Each structure stands twice: as C-alpha cells, then as structure tokens.
Amino acid sequence: MAAIMKEVGLEKKSKGRFVVFEGIDGSGKTTQTQLLCQRLASQGARIFATREPTNGPVGQLIRRILSGSLSADQRTIASLFAADRTEHLMNPESGIRHMVDSGTIVVCDRYYFSSYAYHSQYMDMEWVIQANQLNADILKPDITLFIDVDPQICLKRLQTTRNHLEIYEKIDIMKQVRANYLAAFHRLEDQERVVVIDGNDSVENIANAVWSQVCLLMQQETT
Numbered sequence: 001m002a003a004i005m006k007e008v009g010l011e012k013k014s015k016g017r018f019v020v021f022e023g024i025d026g027s028g029k030t031t032q033t034q035l036l037c038q039r040l041a042s043q044g045a046r047i048f049a050t051r052e053p054t055n056g057p058v059g060q061l062i063r064r065i066l067s068g069s070l071s072a073d074q075r076t077i078a079s080l081f082a083a084d085r086t087e088h089l090m091n092p093e094s095g096i097r098h099m100v101d102s103g104t105i106v107v108c109d110r111y112y113f114s115s116y117a118y119h120s121q122y123m124d125m126e127w128v129i130q131a132n133q134l135n136a137d138i139l140k141p142d143i144t145l146f147i148d149v150d151p152q153i154c155l156k157r158l159q160t161t162r163n164h165l166e167i168y169e170k171i172d173i174m175k176q177v178r179a180n181y182l183a184a185f186h187r188l189e190d191q192e193r194v195v196v197i198d199g200n201d202s203v204e205n206i207a208n209a210v211w212s213q214v215c216l217l218m219q220q221e222t223t
C-alpha cells in the first residue's frame with residue numbers, strides 16, 4: 001500500500017487537489033467520478049466527492065428549472081449557476097476551497113466549463129467566462145477530465161435510463177454543447193489543464209485512462 005501511495009504521490013501530499021469531470025449529458029462522467037473516488041479511497045486518500053448543481057438552496061432552485069417545473073431566462077440560469085458555484089467553493093464547512101486547503105482530494109462532477117459549454121448556446125461565451133471570473137480566481141481545477149462521447153450514444157443512454165429528460169437533453173443541444181466544450185478548451189488552453197478522454201470505450205478502459213491522468217498529476221505536483 002505504501003508503495004502505491006508513494007507512486008501516486010499521496011504520501012508526500014499536504015495540500016489537496018481539485019479534480020473535475022466534464023462531459024455532455026449521458027457521457028458517463030458520473031460513473032467515472034464514482035470509480036475514481038473508490039480507487040483513491042482504496043489507496044487511503046482523503047476524498048470529497050461533489051457535484052454541480054449542488055444540493056444547496058441555489059442548486060435546488062436550479063434543479064427545478066432544469067426539470068421544467070420553473071422557468072427562467074437563460075441569463076438568469078447562467079447567473080444562478082455562477083452563484084451556486086461561489087457558495088460551493090466558499091461554504092465554511094463543506095466548501096471546496098477549505099477542503100483542498102486542508103489536504104482533501106476533491107472530485108467534482110461538473111464545474112465552470114459546464115457553464116461555458118451550456119450557456120454559450122444562448123449568450124456570448126466571453127460573458128459566461130466573465131461571470132465566472134470570481135470563481136476561477138478563487139480556485140481553478142488542478143485537472144479537468146472531459147469524457148468525450150458521441151452525442152447520439154449519450155441520448156440513447158438517457159432515453160433508456162430516464163423517464164423524464166431535462167431541458168438540455170435534446171440531440172441538437174447536445175451536439176452544440178460538445179462543440180462549445182471543445183471551443184472553450186481551445187479558448188483557455190494556456191490557462192487550464194484539460195485532458196480529453198475517449199469515452200466511447202469500455203467503462204473499465206475509461207477508468208484506467210482517468211487513473212493514469214490522476215497519477216501523473218499527483219506525481220508532477222509533488223516533485
């Protein structure tokens with residue numbers, strides 16, 4: 001165990017890490033988030049698995065809008081996501097900033113690249129990036145792992161696993177969101193560490209590709 005801990009750099013670690021998963025709806029990123037957390041926990045790492053939108057008051061409001069039971073202007077929705085994120089970062093007990101500072105590896109299912117990809121369907125991406133500048137200043141991910149899956153495959157998965165599709169779960173939107181993700185990665189390539197992982201592979205192979213990236217991150221940052 002100690003050897004493996006050393007291999008992934010957990011032994012020397014005093015500060016935590018912030019690992020983010022991104023992908024279009026139905027890409028399997030939630031499964032990958034869980035698998036990575038299990039693997040890190042089995043190595044003895046202190047981890048905190050979380051997601052956006054959060055379960056906090058702003059996140060709950062967002063969920064009602066996503067389900068279609070409340071309606072709101074797209075600019076309002078984008079602003080709500082940015083506010084939910086600030087609280088997610090800064091909450092004094094469960095905030096990501098505090099967790100990372102106290103040595104925890106935080107694994108988050110979606111972060112600000114989701115905002116860039118989803119809301120730039122309706123407004124300029126620069127506006128969305130600006131609306132999240134405060135969040136980026138508070139904490140950038142150490143790595144963003146984008147699970148890249150064909151939108152047609154994602155939609156099929158959603159149709160077989162869900163009774164009710166949310167407002168962004170339509171093929172044209174999903175294709176556009178994927179293109180927006182790639183544009184955002186290109187736009188911010190000198191500021192962000194993003195790895196695109198082929199998500200059309202088996203769950204196990206994707207998990208192994210994720211693990212290799214996380215091991216690399218740990219080793220690089222502790223040397």
Ligand code: TMP
Binds near residue numbers: 052053111112168
């Ligand atoms: P999920 O819980 O299945 O990942 O769904 C969350 C939905 O919220 C998904 O359609 C993407 C959307 N979303 C945004 O539109 N903006 C954001 O900033 C985030 C985090 C999610």
